[in-house]
Amino acid sequence: xxxxxxxxPTPVPxxxxxxxxxxxxxxxxxxxxRRRSGVNWWLTALMVVCSLTVLVPLxxxxxxxxxxxxxxxxxxxxxxxxPRWANFADAWRLTDFPHAALNSALITVGAVLLxxxxxxxxxxAIARNMHRRMFRWLYYYFVSALFVPFPIIxxxxxxxxxxxxxxxxxxxxxxxxxxxxxxxxxxxxGYLRSVPRELEEAALTDGAGIWTTFWRIVFPLLAPMNxxxxxxxxxxxxxxxxxxxxxxxSPDAQTLPLVQYVFQGQFDxxxxxxxxxxxxxxxxxxxxxxxxxxxxxxxxxxxxxK
Amino acid sequence: xxxxxxxxxxxxxxxxxxxVRRRRRVPAAFYAMxxxxxxxxxxxxxxxxxxxxxxxxxxxxxxxxxxxxGLDNYAAMLLDDRIRASYLFTFRFAIVATILVNxxxxxxxxxxxxxxxxxxxxxxxxxxxxxxAVLVVGYIFKYLFxxxxxxxxxxxxxxxxxxxxxxxxxxxxLGVVVLGVWQATAFAVILYLAGLQTIPGDLYEAAAIDGxxxxxxxxxxxxxxxxxFFTINMVLSLKNFLMVFDHVVALTEGGPGTSxxxxxMVIYRxxxxxxxxxxxxxxxxAYFVVIVVVSVLQLRVLRRREVSL
Numbered sequence: 108x109x110x111x112x113x114x115x116p117t118p119v120p121x122x123x124x125x126x127x128x129x130x131x132x133x134x135x136x137x138x139x140x141r142r143r144s145g146v147n148w149w150l151t152a153l154m155v156v157c158s159l160t161v162l163v164p165l166x167x168x169x170x171x172x173x174x175x176x177x178x179x180x181x182x183x184x185x186x187x188x189x190p191r192w193a194n195f196a197d198a199w200r201l202t203d204f205p206h207a208a209l210n211s212a213l214i215t216v217g218a219v220l221l222x223x224x225x226x227x228x229x230x231x232a233i234a235r236n237m238h239r240r241m242f243r244w245l246y247y248y249f250v251s252a253l254f255v256p257f258p259i260i261x262x263x264x265x266x267x268x269x270x271x272x273x274x275x276x277x278x279x280x281x282x283x284x285x286x287x288x289x290x291x292x293x294x295x296x297g298y299l300r301s302v303p304r305e306l307e308e309a310a311l312t313d314g315a316g317i318w319t320t321f322w323r324i325v326f327p328l329l330a331p332m333n334x335x336x337x338x339x340x341x342x343x344x345x346x347x348x349x350x351x352x353x354x355x356x357s358p359d360a361q362t363l364p365l366v367q368y369v370f371q372g373q374f375d376x377x378x379x380x381x382x383x384x385x386x387x388x389x390x391x392x393x394x395x396x397x398x399x400x401x402x403x404x405x406x407x408x409x410x411x412x413k
Numbered sequence: 414x415x416x417x418x419x420x421x422x423x424x425x426x427x428x429x430x431x432x433v434r435r436r437r438r439v440p441a442a443f444y445a446m447x448x449x450x451x452x453x454x455x456x457x458x459x460x461x462x463x464x465x466x467x468x469x470x471x472x473x474x475x476x477x478x479x480x481x482x483g484l485d486n487y488a489a490m491l492l493d494d495r496i497r498a499s500y501l502f503t504f505r506f507a508i509v510a511t512i513l514v515n516x517x518x519x520x521x522x523x524x525x526x527x528x529x530x531x532x533x534x535x536x537x538x539x540x541x542x543x544x545x546a547v548l549v550v551g552y553i554f555k556y557l558f559x560x561x562x563x564x565x566x567x568x569x570x571x572x573x574x575x576x577x578x579x580x581x582x583x584x585x586x587l588g589v590v591v592l593g594v595w596q597a598t599a600f601a602v603i604l605y606l607a608g609l610q611t612i613p614g615d616l617y618e619a620a621a622i623d624g625x626x627x628x629x630x631x632x633x634x635x636x637x638x639x640x641x642f643f644t645i646n647m648v649l650s651l652k653n654f655l656m657v658f659d660h661v662v663a664l665t666e667g668g669p670g671t672s673x674x675x676x677x678m679v680i681y682r683x684x685x686x687x688x689x690x691x692x693x694x695x696x697x698x699a700y701f702v703v704i705v706v707v708s709v710l711q712l713r714v715l716r717r718r719e720v721s722l
Contacts, residue, residue, distance in 0.1 A: 151529040157521065158538045160595070165541075167561070168553050182565040183556075225450050232446035236439060245447060252458055254705050256656055258680040259697040260461035262475070262690055263468070267461060285457045288450060317442035346546035348659045349677075353685070364548045368662070371552060378556065385549045396544045400537045403544075407600075408607040 168389075172382040179379060191379065198370075198384035206359075207366040208391065211345055214276050214362060218283035218344040219337050226288055227333065230295030231325050235307075237300075246296065252289035257349065265353050274356040282354065283344050291336050298332045299325075334406035345392055363388045468694045475690035486695035496696060498671055499679045500703075506586055506675070507654035510593040514650050515643070517594065518601030523635075525602070526609045536606075543599035547592070551663020554592045555579065558664070582672040585665050589673055592660050597653065601646045608642030609635070640719040648711050655704055676700050 163184075171183055173190040198204065229249075236242035268278045306328070310320045326333075348364045355361060361369070367388050370381060396403060469486055473479035490496050525536050542550070559577045566574025578584040612635065620630050636643070658677040661667060667674035667682075674682075676696070684693035 145528070146530050147528050148530070150524055150527055151531065154521075154524045154529055154535050155531070157524070158535055161538050161541055164550075164553055164557065164595075167557065171556070180564075181568065182561045184561070228446040229450045232443040236443055239439060242439075242443075242447075245451065249454065252454075254701075254708070255458070255462060256697070256701055256704055258656070258677050259465045259694070259701045260458065261680065261697070262684045262694055263461035263464035264457060265685075266475075267457070267464075281453060282457060285450075285453050288454055317440050321446075342544060346544075346548075348546070348548045348662070349681075353681070364546050367546075367549050367552065381552070382556075385552055388549050389545050392544045392546075393541070396541065397537075400540070401533070404536060404540055404603060407603050408610075 168382055168386055171379060172386045174379050176377075176379055194380050194383035195387065197380045198387060201380065202366045202370050202384050202387075204366075204384075204387055207361055207363045210276060210360055211362040211364075212391075214279050214283070214351075215341055215344040217276070217280040218287075219340045221280060221284045222287055222291065222340045223333055223337055225284060226291040226336065227295055227326060227329050228321065229288070230292050230299060231321055233292065234296045234299035235304075237296075246292065249289055249292045252286075253293070257286075261349075261353060268354055269356065274354055275360050276355075279344075279351060279354055282350060283340065283347075287336075287340055287343070291340075294335065295329065295332055298329065302328055331406070331409050334402070335409055338403055338406050342392070465694045466698055468691045469698045470695075471691045473691040474688045475684070479691070482691075486692050487699065489692065490696055490699060495671060495674070496676075496679060499674045499676045502586060502673055503655055503657065503675045503677075506589055506593070506657060506673075507651055510590050510597070510654045511647060511650040513590065513594045514597050514601050515646055518598045518646065519605050519643075521598065522602045522605035522609060523631075525606060539602055540599045542596045543603075545596070547596055547659040548663045550596060551592055551660055554588070554595075555664050558588050558591075579665055580669060582669045585669060585673045588664055589657070589660050592664055593654060593657065596660075597650060601650065604642050604646050605639065608639035612638045637718075640715075644712065644715040644719060647715055648708055651711060652704060652708055655707070 167184060170186050171179070172194055173192070174183075174187040174194075175189070175191045178187050178189075178191075233242050233246045233249075237246065264282070265274075268274045268282075271278070273281065306324050307320050310324050311317070315323070346364060347362075348368070351360075351362045351365050352368070355365070367385060370384055470481055470483060471479045472482045472485070521539055525532060525539065529535070558579045563575050563577055566572070566576075579588045616634050616638075617630055620634055625633065656677055657675045658681070661673055661675050661678055665673045667678055680693045680697050680700075683689040683696075687693075
């Protein structure tokens with residue numbers, strides 16, 4: 108994330124193609140192609156073939172998860188002769204799936220909510236006081252954490268969370284909120300500086316306090332950034348492996364990626380059940396993504412431009 | 414106290430002429446907004462950083478007594494074959510993966526930006542790997558590399574494919590590269606797409622009228638104008654790949670032997686399981702310096718070639 112300071116400071120309006128892909132007018136034009144020419148079918152075919160690199164491993168996972176151990180021979184791309192749904196039941200039981208999924212969900216939801224609430228607030232206070240030396244320093248202090256790689260704090264922070272009795276889900280939530288701060292402050296402040304202050308000033312003149320102004324005016328204005336920060340935090344907290352691995356001490360607190368790790372060690376040879384388990388670990392976010400993908404992609408894109 | 418002395422005349426005076434000059438006091442609400450986050454950040458980030466640097470000058474094993482040993486840890490690192498090997502693997506992996514990710518992502522982004530059918534669907538498909546946990550995807554790739562590809566190679570009679578590359582100390586790192594590239598390309602594609610949309614279409618029309626071919630248009634318009642996005646992608650990818658951990662745990666666990674042990678992994682293993690707390694913290698501090706230096710150099714070089722409209 109060190110690269111972020113190199114981004115152009117001026118905001119670029121959200122693109123029409125991001126919000127309404129495919130349909131809208133092609134504002135940006137297509138490199139090297141005439142504007143009014145029709146669909147480029149050769150390129151379409153090429154892109155479809157390329158997309159197989161993504162789809163084939165996923166297809167492979169699905170068919171393997173549905174096979175019986177006897178079915179599992181050769182390269183494994185053939186569909187199962189008789190889909191064995193019991194694999195999922197076995198995986199569900201062996202990994203105590205509901206428990207791990209609940210932990211992951213709890214940590215993710217907690218991290219996302221707390222991140223959105225606190226980080227936007229900090230960014231607002233900093234962005235509106237940048238002319239004051241103390242807040243400017245605070246900004247650089249937070250953003251400089253972009254350069255600190257996790258391993259340098261990994262060992263001390265594990266000792267510290269254990270000492271504070273935070274080697275559990277709550278501690279993880281705190282850590283995601285704190286470690287996301289550097290990047291989030293950076294994007295929030297960049298965005299806030301491009302937002303005109305008239306609304307806020309009008310509210311303040313009308314007698315609204317700073318808190319009211321923040322909740323009623325600023326926080327809603329931050330919606331696009333909230334989407335970006337929320338999505339990135341969600342992906343990170345749900346998929347993260349290293350932080351839960353080192354922080355969580357009780358097996359009760361294990362998250363979905365951790366359970367797969369443990370599962371891998373214990374049932375090394377039971378591939379079909381293992382694949383059912385992998386599929387179950389991957390599917391919640393895939394389902395969410397499929398339902399919200401336009402929104403996810405345009406959200407992430409907006410975050411990258413600002 | 415710092416608050417009172419803050420007076421950059423250009424910004425303050427220009428924005429709120431009179432009021433600010435009279436009331437310099439910051440409303441308490443602003444302090445209340447930053448204070449909790451500041452405390453949490455200080456406790457969970459700054460303190461561990463300082464502790465890490467402090468421990469790196471001791472011989473602390475993670476428990477029991479310890480003494481100051483000065484720069485001994487750092488000196489010992491230079492002679493440590495395992496650490497040297499991990500740096501070699503990590504850099505080789507990170508450089509190759511960074512280049513591949515950016516070449517592929519740029520190509521895919523150009524394709525997705527062009528006039529093709531199913532653009533929305535394709536875009537969704539290409540972004541999909543980014544929402545999947547690397548660790549779990551790694552297990553799937555492990556099976557593909559270890560069982561499926563050899564079986565495929567055998568049935569097709571290709572000798573090179575018929576053994577698992579993950580079992581070959583010379584080739585195992587390529588498996589990690591494939592997984593890393595597969596997963597990381599998605600995000601880079603999104604960034605490049607965002608960049609491509611900032612280029613006005615009339616530039617291409619003008620270039621076409623001037624007789625510029627597609628390759629020339631790419632070289633003279635597209636690439637220079639998305640240079641900022643190229644920079645961010647290169648620096649982000651390299652930095653993230655230098656921290657590689659999940660990929661290695663899932664695919665090879667550092668093996669065969671120690672041929673795919675990344676620096677993060679050595680720090681984790683030595684620090685938690687090997688009783689080398691202080692030593693590996695020194696390794697982490699050194700690695701921090703390396704990453705900062707690499708990132709800053711990379712930024713400098715890449716930014717020099719950036720242009721803007």
